[in-house]
Amino acid sequence: MSKIDLFNLTKIYGEPKRKGLLPEGTKAVNSVTMTIPDKSFTVLVGPSGCGKTTLLRMIAGLEQITLGTIKIGDVDVTNLEPGDRGIAMVFQAYALYPHMTVWKNVEFGLANARMPKYEINQRIKEVLKLVGLEEYANRRPANLSGGQRQRVALARAIAKKPEVFLMDEPLSNLDAKLRSEMRTELIQIHKSLSSTFVYVTHDQIEAMTMGDNIVVMDQGLIMQVGSPEEIHDEPANLFVAQFIGDPGMNIIKLPHGGFMGFRPRSIYFTDSDVAIDEKDLILRGKVLAVENHGSEKLYFVDLKIGNIYLKEASRNIKTIGETVEVVVKLNNVYLFDDNERRIYEKDQVKIAYDKLKRS
Numbered sequence: 001m002s003k004i005d006l007f008n009l010t011k012i013y014g015e016p017k018r019k020g021l022l023p024e025g026t027k028a029v030n031s032v033t034m035t036i037p038d039k040s041f042t043v044l045v046g047p048s049g050c051g052k053t054t055l056l057r058m059i060a061g062l063e064q065i066t067l068g069t070i071k072i073g074d075v076d077v078t079n080l081e082p083g084d085r086g087i088a089m090v091f092q093a094y095a096l097y098p099h100m101t102v103w104k105n106v107e108f109g110l111a112n113a114r115m116p117k118y119e120i121n122q123r124i125k126e127v128l129k130l131v132g133l134e135e136y137a138n139r140r141p142a143n144l145s146g147g148q149r150q151r152v153a154l155a156r157a158i159a160k161k162p163e164v165f166l167m168d169e170p171l172s173n174l175d176a177k178l179r180s181e182m183r184t185e186l187i188q189i190h191k192s193l194s195s196t197f198v199y200v201t202h203d204q205i206e207a208m209t210m211g212d213n214i215v216v217m218d219q220g221l222i223m224q225v226g227s228p229e230e231i232h233d234e235p236a237n238l239f240v241a242q243f244i245g246d247p248g249m250n251i252i253k254l255p256h257g258g259f260m261g262f263r264p265r266s267i268y269f270t271d272s273d274v275a276i277d278e279k280d281l282i283l284r285g286k287v288l289a290v291e292n293h294g295s296e297k298l299y300f301v302d303l304k305i306g307n308i309y310l311k312e313a314s315r316n317i318k319t320i321g322e323t324v325e326v327v328v329k330l331n332n333v334y335l336f337d338d339n340e341r342r343i344y345e346k347d348q349v350k351i352a353y354d355k356l357k358r359s
């Protein structure tokens, strides 16, 4: 069992003015309470500086914690050394030993494992096979590609058979093609290991494709926890709505208070295939920019009440400067209050929608 429980976990960098007081700096991690489920692929995602690395390093035992407790399985590890927590960590930089072969790099990670030699050899063979590096055991890091190096780092972590893997942006130094290959491989490795993964990234697309449990963070706080579908389809607040998506949700400030949101892919030009009736909200505007996204076009449109994105695959291509009409269906709108929290009540959404329609 390797679920992770965090209670009021807080990190404030800096020294306190007097003993017994808290430091006065900003809260890098602000009273985080959550459970990371056993065997989950949990992704911590949020903009740069939101506290992801700090939170991960606290779980690893590499960062002193200001307040709070951490449990792994049923053990309170708050005051345990990193080596006693049953975790392995993989960083953005590979941290391999350049003078050692791939084999030796993995073996080195097992130096403290106190296993018989043949068992160690067996395990190294297994993990090199798992990460697809069997043929490269005798190479040195300098003679490997970036992706292969990152796989050595991964192999070294896997060889320790930890219950929990902590990974901090491990793919961010790889080029786009390799990154997407490694994503797929990591998902498969997670399946075959049945251990708990905690994976940090600032990239919401990476988060959504890899994680089964997504934790969205902003300014040291947890904004929402859920499956990729929940985070995308049922954002709990304006931050999550705008952060998740490619691009994020369009948000319009309502003249009567609050905010209305709709996704770029769930609004349409009135001359596309969509059926329109008189209940629909139709907004006039002008195309400001067009981007080619393969089979789809991404339009940036000035709707007077705000600039919005619209994504569609229609062959009926619009050009910059063209006057357009956009239809926004009631079923596709989200409502948020002035505190940027989601309003779920359907009748309230309808009232705000009708008000906007009349204004």
Ligand SMILES: Nc1ncnc2c1ncn2[C@@H]1O[C@H](COP(=O)(O)OP(=O)(O)O)[C@@H](O)[C@H]1O
Residues within 6 Å of the ligand: 013, 014, 028, 046, 047, 048, 049, 050, 051, 052, 053, 054, 055
């Ligand atoms: N060693 C440090 N000393 C002081 N402030 C730090 C230190 N490390 C990080 N911070 C601050 O803590 C906040 C969170 O940083 P970090 O955990 O690295 O965020 P992320 O990994 O999400 O980019 C940021 O405001 C950052 O400037």
Ligand SMILES: [Mg+2]
Residues within 6 Å of the ligand: 052, 053, 054
């Ligand atoms: Mg970081």
